[in-house]
Amino acid sequence: MIEKTKVEQVLGKIRVGLMADGGNIDLVDIKDNIVYVKLKGACGTCPMATLTLKNWVEKTLKSEIPEVKEVVAV
Numbered sequence: 001m002i003e004k005t006k007v008e009q010v011l012g013k014i015r016v017g018l019m020a021d022g023g024n025i026d027l028v029d030i031k032d033n034i035v036y037v038k039l040k041g042a043c044g045t046c047p048m049a050t051l052t053l054k055n056w057v058e059k060t061l062k063s064e065i066p067e068v069k070e071v072v073a074v
């Protein structure tokens with residue numbers, strides 16, 4: 001089981017960069033080692049930007065918390 005505080009710490013690092021560009025990220029839930037996040041990129045809800053952002057968040061989380069199976073943007 002993944003600790004919520006550990007995920008929040010990693011997301012906090014990501015959030016700093018996103019907020020500088022007008023975006024944001026919030027943890028919604030963690031179930032079965034799948035992390036659910038709410039993403040807002042600098043361009044709002046542009047599908048390609050959201051997908052790129054989701055992939056970056058997933059790569060970052062998996063590198064710091066190997067137990068993360070997947071990141072789902074909700």
